[in-house]
Structures are given as C-alpha cells and as structure tokens.
Amino acid sequence: MKFTGWLLDVYALPEGYNPDELEASSSPPPYKGKPGDPQDGAALWLLDERDGSRRRLWQALPVTFHAAGPAPRLRLLWRYLQRFPVSLSRSERHELFSDQPLTVLTIQVARPAAQPALFRQVSQAFPDLTYFDADLPLSLRHAACYGTFPLARCRVEVDEKGQVHALEVLNSPWELDPAAVPLRVLSLEPDVDPFHAAPSHVLVRTKDACYRLSLQPVRPLLVNLRAILLRHDPDLLLTAWGDTWLLPHLLELSERHNLPLPLNRDTDCSPVYHQERTYFAYGQVIYRGQQVHLFGRWHVDGHNAVLYHDYGMEGIFELARVTSLPVQAVARLSPGSGISAMQMLTALREGVLVPWHKQQAERPKTAQELLRADQGGLVYQPVIGLHRDVAEIDFVSMYPSIMARFNISPETVKNSPHPKFGDFVPSAQQEMEQGLVPRTLQPLLEKRIALKLHLAELPAWHPRRSAYKARASAHKWLLVTCFGYLGYKNARFGRIEAHEAVTAYGRETLLRAKEAAEDLGYNVLHLYVDGMWVQKQKAKRVADFQPLLDEIVTRTRLPVALDGIYRWVAFLPSRMDARVPVPNRYFGVFQDGSLKMRGIESRRQDTPPWIVQVQLAMLDCLAQATSIDELPDCLPALGRLLRKACADLRLGRVPLAGLLVSQKLSRELNEYSVPSPAARAAAQLEAAGKHLRPGQCVHFLCTIGEPGVRAWDLPDPPNPATIDRDYYRRLLLRAASSVVEPLGVKSIELEDGSSYLCRNGK
Amino acid sequence: MGRTLPSITQVFLQEQESLSRFRRALRRSDQVALDDLFAAARQHLAAAAYAGHALPFEVFLLAMLLEEHKEVLRLRHCVEELEGQVPASALELPG
Numbered sequence: 016m017k018f019t020g021w022l023l024d025v026y027a028l029p030e031g032y033n034p035d036e037l038e039a040s041s042s043p044p045p046y047k048g049k050p051g052d053p054q055d056g057a058a059l060w061l062l063d064e065r066d067g068s069r070r071r072l073w074q075a076l077p078v079t080f081h082a083a084g085p086a087p088r089l090r091l092l093w094r095y096l097q098r099f100p101v102s103l104s105r106s107e108r109h110e111l112f113s114d115q116p117l118t119v120l121t122i123q124v125a126r127p128a129a130q131p132a133l134f135r136q137v138s139q140a141f142p143d144l145t146y147f148d149a150d151l152p153l154s155l156r157h158a159a160c161y162g163t164f165p166l167a168r169c170r171v172e173v174d175e176k177g178q179v180h181a182l183e184v185l186n187s188p189w190e191l192d193p194a195a196v197p198l199r200v201l202s203l204e205p206d207v208d209p210f211h212a213a214p215s216h217v218l219v220r221t222k223d224a225c226y227r228l229s230l231q232p233v234r235p236l237l238v239n240l241r242a243i244l245l246r247h248d249p250d251l252l253l254t255a256w257g258d259t260w261l262l263p264h265l266l267e268l269s270e271r272h273n274l275p276l277p278l279n280r281d282t283d284c285s286p287v288y289h290q291e292r293t294y295f296a297y298g299q300v301i302y303r304g305q306q307v308h309l310f311g312r313w314h315v316d317g318h319n320a321v322l323y324h325d326y327g328m329e330g331i332f333e334l335a336r337v338t339s340l341p342v343q344a345v346a347r348l349s350p351g352s353g354i355s356a357m358q359m360l361t362a363l364r365e366g367v368l369v370p371w372h373k374q375q376a377e378r379p380k381t382a383q384e385l386l387r388a389d390q391g392g393l394v395y396q397p398v399i400g401l402h403r404d405v406a407e408i409d410f411v412s413m414y415p416s417i418m419a420r421f422n423i424s425p426e427t428v429k430n431s432p433h434p435k436f437g438d439f440v441p442s443a444q445q446e447m448e449q450g451l452v453p454r455t456l457q458p459l460l461e462k463r464i465a466l467k468l469h470l471a472e473l474p475a476w477h478p479r480r481s482a483y484k485a486r487a488s489a490h491k492w493l494l495v496t497c498f499g500y501l502g503y504k505n506a507r508f509g510r511i512e513a514h515e516a517v518t519a520y521g522r523e524t525l526l527r528a529k530e531a532a533e534d535l536g537y538n539v540l541h542l543y544v545d546g547m548w549v550q551k552q553k554a555k556r557v558a559d560f561q562p563l564l565d566e567i568v569t570r571t572r573l574p575v576a577l578d579g580i581y582r583w584v585a586f587l588p589s590r591m592d593a594r595v596p597v598p599n600r601y602f603g604v605f606q607d608g609s610l611k612m613r614g615i616e617s618r619r620q621d622t623p624p625w626i627v628q629v630q631l632a633m634l635d636c637l638a639q640a641t642s643i644d645e646l647p648d649c650l651p652a653l654g655r656l657l658r659k660a661c662a663d664l665r666l667g668r669v670p671l672a673g674l675l676v677s678q679k680l681s682r683e684l685n686e687y688s689v690p691s692p693a694a695r696a697a698a699q700l701e702a703a704g705k706h707l708r709p710g711q712c713v714h715f716l717c718t719i720g721e722p723g724v725r726a727w728d729l730p731d732p733p734n735p736a737t738i739d740r741d742y743y744r745r746l747l748l749r750a751a752s753s754v755v756e757p758l759g760v761k762s763i764e765l766e767d768g769s770s771y772l773c774r775n776g777k
Numbered sequence: 778m779g780r781t782l783p784s785i786t787q788v789f790l791q792e793q794e795s796l797s798r799f800r801r802a803l804r805r806s807d808q809v810a811l812d813d814l815f816a817a818a819r820q821h822l823a824a825a826a827y828a829g830h831a832l833p834f835e836v837f838l839l840a841m842l843l844e845e846h847k848e849v850l851r852l853r854h855c856v857e858e859l860e861g862q863v864p865a866s867a868l869e870l871p872g
Contacts, residue, residue, distance in 0.1 A: 382831070385781060385782060386782065386830070387829045389780055389781050390826060393827060394822075394823055394826075395823040396819065522827060526827075592816060594816035595816050595819050595820075596820065
C-alpha cells in the first residue's frame with residue numbers, strides 16, 4: 016500500500032513491540048527478538064492525506080555509534096560486545112578536528128530503544144575510549160537517513176503490518192510557505208494559576224467547542240475528559256501549566272481511581288516525565304520546570320515552553336522543521352540546542368563523526384595575542400541627549416553572516432595565523448572548502464532573508480504577517496545562539512578561536528561602516544556591535560541614507576538594512592553619573608510614529624506592570640509630536656498624566672496586581688547571606704509549603720514595616736493598607752524622569768500631592 | 778563570562794579604584810575636576826578596548842587629553858567668534 020501524509024513524530028518503539036500481537040493483547044509481551052529482527056525499529060506517526068487518519072507505522076532503523084582509542088583497548092571492547100545483539104566492524108571515519116581519517120570500532124544496534132542503555136554500559140566499562148555519534152536523538156538519525164523532519168510531507172510504502180518499506184520526502188524544510196497541515200488542537204487550562212491558588216475547574220477548548228469541567232468530583236471529570244480526548248483525538252495538547260501541574264495531577268487521579276486517561280495516542284507507551292532543572296546560561300540562572308512528554312500526540316505547555324510568548328506554535332513548528340528535532344522537544348529546548356542539532360545533522364549526513372564529549376583545548380596564545388583576540392563586539396558610548404532625524408542602520412544577522420561569508424568554522428580556523436583574523440583580505444580559511452558551521456547556516460540565513468523581504472512587502476493588515484513574524488523570530492533565536500555555541504567549551508562543534516575570529520570580523524566590519532559614514536559626511540552618534548546611529552544635515556528620507564547603505568555593503572560585503580529613521584531619539588546618561596553615557600539606554604520615535612526603547616524601566620522584567628503602563632503612556636504622548644520642536648508642548652500633558660498616576664496611587668485606585676514586582680531567585684534560599692526582597696518573599700512561600708528553585712520568578716508586593724515584602728502566591732489575599740506607597744511613588748518618579756530628562760526637565764517635584772514639571776533653568 | 782581578560786569597563790574601574798587614595802587626599806574642588814577627567818576618559822572605552830593596549834591606563838590618559846584638547850578647540854573657537862564681534866582697536870594691548 017502506498018499513501019502520502021504528513022510526518023508527525025519519530026521515536027524509538029518501546030521494547031517488546033510486536034505488530035502481530037498488537038490487536039490481541041494490550042500489555043506488551045517481553046522482548047524476544049534477535050539482532051536484525053524486523054520487529055526492532057522506530058515508530059512513525061503519519062497523518063494520512065487521503066482520509067485524515069493518524070497512523071502509527073514502524074520502520075527498521077539500526078543505530079550506529081563508534082569508539083576510538085588504542086588498538087588493544089578496542090580489541091577488548093570488541094570481545095566485551097560479543098555477548099550483545101550488535102554487529103561490529105572496523106572502519107575509517109572523518110573526524111572534524113583532524114586531517115587524518117580515524118580508525119574506529121563501529122557498533123550497530125538493530126533496536127534503537129536499546130542503544131542508550133548499551134552505550135551507558137559500554138562507556139562505564141571503557142571510560143578511556145572516545146565515543147562518537149553516541150547520544151543523538153533518534154529523529155536526527157532518521158532525518159539523516161531519509162531527509163525527514165517534523166510535518167514533512169512523505170510518500171510511504173507500507174505492508175499490512177504497518178512496516179514502512181520505502182519513504183520519500185516530498186517537500187523541504189526550507190520552503191517559504193509550507194502547506195498547512197490539518198492538525199487537531201485541544202487546549203486544556205486550569206481556571207487559575209495553580210501556584211497562586213487551588214484551581215476548581217479545567218477549561219477544555221477545541222476548534223468548535225468549549226467545556227468547563229469541575230475538578231471535583233474526580234470520576235465524572237475523568238470520564239468526561241476521556242470522552243473528549245477519544246472524540247476529538249487531538250494531535251496537539253496545548254496546555255497551561257500542563258508540565259508542572261495539570262498533566263501530572265490528571266495522571267495521578269487517573270491512576271488512583273483506576274480510570275485510564277488516554278493522554279497518549281500510542282497505547283503501548285506511558286507518558287514520560289523529565290525532571291525540573293536549574294542551570295546557568297548567558298549570565299543568568301534559568302529554571303525549567305518538569306516536563307511531560309506524550310507519545311503519538313504532542314504536549315506543549317505554554318508556560319514551560321521556551322520563548323512561547325515570542326513565537327508561539329508557529330515558531331515551534333518552524334524550529335522543528337529546520338532542526339529536525341521532535342516538536343515536543345523543540346518546544347522546551349533552548350535555541351542553542353536547536354542549532355547544535357542542525358550541526359549534528361549536517362555532520363551525520365556527511366559522515367563526519369559527532370563527538371560525544373568534545374576534547375578540544377584552547378591553543379596557547381601569547382599575552383599580546385590574547386589582548387587582541389579576547390574581545391567582544393564594539394560597544395560605543397553614545398552622544399547623550401536628544402537628536403533629530405537619526406537613521407538606525409543594522410547589519411542583518413551580523414555574526415552568522417560573517418561565519419558564512421568568511422567561512423568560519425572550527426575546522427577552518429585551526430591553522431590560520433591568529434592576527435590575520437579580521438583582515439578582509441582573502442585568508443587561508445576563506446580558500447578552504449566551506450566549513451561545517453557555514454554549511455549548516457547558509458540555508459537558514461537565506462530563508463531568514465527571504466522571509467524578511469517577503470514580510471516587508473506584505474501590507475500591515477495581511478493575515479499571514481503574524482505567522483511570518485513568528486517564524487522569523489524563531490530563526491533569529493537560532494542564529495543568535497549559533498555564535499555563542501562557537502565559543503562554548505562544551506559545544507560539540509565549538510572552538511574558541513572560531514568565536515574570536517567572528518568578533519574580530521565584527522569589529523572590523525563596524526569600523527568600516529563608521530569610516531564609510533564619516534567619509535560621506537554623516538555624524539555617527541552611536542555604534543553598538545552590529546548597529547549604527549547616524550545623522551546628517553537635511554537627511555530625512557530613506558533615499559538620503561541609501562548612498563551610505565550602498566557604501567557600507569561595498570566596503571564590508573555584508574548585508575545591511577535601514578532599521579528606520581527616527582523623528583527623534585534620546586540617548587540617556589547613567590543613573591549614577593549624568594556625565595557618563597551608557598550604551599544601551601535610549602528611546603525614540605520612528606517616522607511612522609512607532610516607539611523603540613531599550614534599557615529603560617518599561618523594558619525591565621522586574622518593573623511593576625502599572626509603572627510600565629504609566630511610562631508607556633508618557634512615551635505615547637511624546638510619540639504624538641510630529642517633530643522634535645513640538646516635544647516641549649507635550650510637557651503639560653505629561654504633567655497631567657503623572658499627577659493622575661500619583662493620585663491613583665495615593666487613593667488606592669491602582670489594582671494590586673499592577674504593583675507586583677517580579678524577580679528571579681538567583682540561588683537556593685539558604686545560600687543568601689543577606690536575603691534580597693525576592694528571597695524574603697520566597698521564604699514566605701516556603702513557610703506556606705510552596706518551594707521555589709533558583710531561576711524561578713517570585714511575584715511580590717512591597718509593603719511597609721518588616722519584612723518589607725509580601726509574596727503574591729500566599730493563600731490569603733494581601734491587605735491593601737500595607738502597601739508601601741512611598742516606594743512605588745519613587746519608582747514612578749524614576750520612570751517618569753527617564754522620559755522627561757532628555758526634554759531638559761531637571762527635576763520633578765511633588766509636594767502635598769501636587770506635582771509639576773519644571774523646565775531647566777526656570 | 779567565559780572571558781580570560783577583564784572587560785574594558787572592569788579595567789577602567791580598577792584603574793580608577795587604584796587612585797582612590799590619591800583622590801581622597803585632594804581638595805574637594807580638585808576631586809570634582811579629577812572626576813571630570815575620568816568621566817571624559819570613559820567616553821572612549823570602545824576605542825580603548827579595540828586598541829588592546831598592554832598598559833590601558835596610558836590609553837585612558839590619552840582619552841582624557843583628547844577631551845581636554847576638544848575643550849581647548851571649542852573655547853578657542855568661542856574666543857575667535859567673540860573677537861570678531863569686538864572692534865580690532867579694543868583688542869590691542871597697550872604697549
């Protein structure tokens with residue numbers, strides 16, 4: 016039988032799967048297979064295009080990994096592996112960091128589900144050997160063999176037992192407009208945040224129905240939910256707090272009442288839990304909640320998915336397509352793991368070994384080399400103050416573009432003399448064959464640029480705009496992390512020299528852009544890694560800046576774009592010292608009236624929502640002015656806004672939720688020597704039986720007296736009379752002064768409830 | 778994070794800190810002037826980083842000098858402009 020459908024998922028078949036006995040028995044029989052038995056393999060879920068049915072198929076997918084080391088040790092390993100159902104061979108493989116082929120012992124396991132356990136055993140028995148291709152996700156192996164990716168349109172040839180004998184992928188992950196897949200989505204959401212209060216209902220939504228099920232009594236809840244799941248048979252279970260509360264809760268109820276809940280579509284598997292964890296990345300402590308993964312159906316928890324607020328399901332599907340990682344995994348992984356998967360896939364396809372643990376140390380450098388190489392991007396101090404008609408020019412995905420254009424990859428930079436980096440003359444690495452990292456990035460960069468061009472042509476009302484934006488955003492995160500992974504010591508295809516080469520080219524590029532601007536008579540106000548703010552007398556229109564864009568492209572041969580022309584932009588000084596400019600604190604209004612701001616209170620995640628609201632209202636007021644000369648006319652309106660906000664605060668008219676401060680815990684509670692407000696709030700929660708881990712966010716109100724804070728998620732409602740109004744007033748005035756300071760307002764004075772703004776020198 | 782060398786801002790603050798005894802012993806009015814010099818040097822951190830100089834304080838001193846010279850040029854320009862407004866005879870020194 017042949018048919019066409021969309022590939023939903025690929026995973027290792029549970030041990031003991033037997034297609035003959037599938038109908039007869041519900042519990043899987045013990046595994047009786049021998050090596051090469053066709054019962055071993057991977058489960059494939061396909062959405063049949065003909066009738067919309069969801070089919071579980073299976074396909075033989077032997078898994079290969081390699082060990083390298085001294086010949087006597089490899090011989091021992093060979094002998095050790097004799098008693099396992101594996102096939103062994105000796106082969107020569109290409110290792111990225113060496114020029115010589117590497118002799119390895121190749122171990123092939125017929126049953127994918129058995130490989131992780133076997134590898135664990137082997138690596139413990141032979142810890143001195145080097146392993147390759149040992150811990151790759153099965154979906155990547157499948158992708159390398161057949162070119163598959165999640166939501167790929169495939170034509171398959173299947174026998175009556177559901178075994179796939181041929182599989183052909185009909186589309187590509189690089190298509191700009193992939194055909195819409197008719198997925199069924201069911202959303203499940205408790206009526207309140209379970210960490211704030213005990214939910215009483217769960218809201219169930221499908222495309223055309225909505226149910227509100229009471230969590231008590233349990234039996235009807237489970238019976239109804241079961242009926243809904245069976246009737247709608249969703250492909251995607253979209254939940255709120257499904258990872259951290261809802262699904263574990265439901266599964267526990269189902270077990271306790273002995274009422275099976277078909278959350279999984281694949282009845283041979285049980286949902287899998289992944290533990291919560293806290294880790295340190297990009298200078299921050301990051302917390303990831305527990306995860307619940309399903310089989311034959313995807314579960315995505317909007318509150319536990321990475322960057323879900325930024326790119327939503329559209330972005331997650333896009334990430335899955337381009338990385339070939341399973342949808343459920345990609346929703347919860349950092350974009351860094353995504354780019355890493357793409358590199359591994361490139362390596363697998365080309366027969367390059369993927370190291371299990373990288374063993375690459377930094378090359379020794381002289382002090383002078385280190386001084387030159389160990390630098391980041393160029394960050395200037397802007398010219399403080401208010402500036403009119405400023406153009407912001409950005410390099411498009413600067414670092415990835417540099418990697419692609421100058422062929423920077425761990426294997427291409429290894430022999431290059433270091434000081435050459437950053438010189439735009441053709442160097443050794445540019446003449447080499449395109450490296451693994453640029454090879455991986457090229458299609459992604461091309462797709463991103465094509466998508467951006469497409470987006471620029473679409474009118475603002477176009478229904479596909481938001482989908483394109485979400486996908487562009489997903490690409491952006493992949494490309495951003497790609498640079499970090501070059502320098503990350505544990506990245507499998509990372510190398511610090513490659514990372515340094517990228518920043519060296521970045522600095523050279525930005526300086527060339529600066530020189531181009533100055534040569535053409537533009538005044539450079541600010542430079543920030545890959546962006547430049549310039550102005551020139553009488554230059555106001557896009558066409559006035561085109562010669563500069565062209566000149567920059569000529570001098571750098573990297574793509575640049577005009578981000579926009581500001582009617583005015585204000586670069587703010589440091590809070591500590593008004594003479595000192597800070598690189599990333601500014602706001603401005605583009606010619607279309609849209610606002611852009613960085614580093615001010617509204618952008619900080621710990622600023623209470625009400626303060627953000629007032630600051631944004633003040634900025635919106637400024638955005639109404641059509642030119643810089645009209646800005647002083649806005650001052651009376653700003654004064655009124657601020658006076659009203661102060662009165663609202665004084666009279667208790669601000670909803671308490673608007674005053675919530677949200678801060679992350681940076682360590683365990685007992686590790687604080689002086690507890691921060693966040694730690695004090697977390698201690699209150701701890702006393703109420705709610706434990707928070709480092710990296711988790713605490714929401715609290717600032718109150719008068721000791722301990723000065725009150726956690727929001729405590730069982731009793733807070734008393735509005737205890738709010739520290741003075742504290743919130745100070746926050747409000749600080750946010751307001753960021754806005755009015757560039758207009759020449761020296762101080763904001765408020766006495767006895769009356770507030771006014773005074774102009775400098777008056 | 779992940780860097781072998783301190784960032785240029787860290788180096789700058791260390792250099793400033795190393796002169797705290799010198800600053801303390803200055804008169805209050807001189808302290809203000811010294812702070813101005815450091816604020817001036819701080820405007821050129823990007824260039825100081827790019828220089829990758831083994832002795833960054835030399836670069837900071839040069840940055841201070843640069844800002845001082847800009848100020849001299851600005852004042853010179855002001856004086857010339859003012860001179861243009863005054864009759865030449867009034868400027869002649871009694872001699």
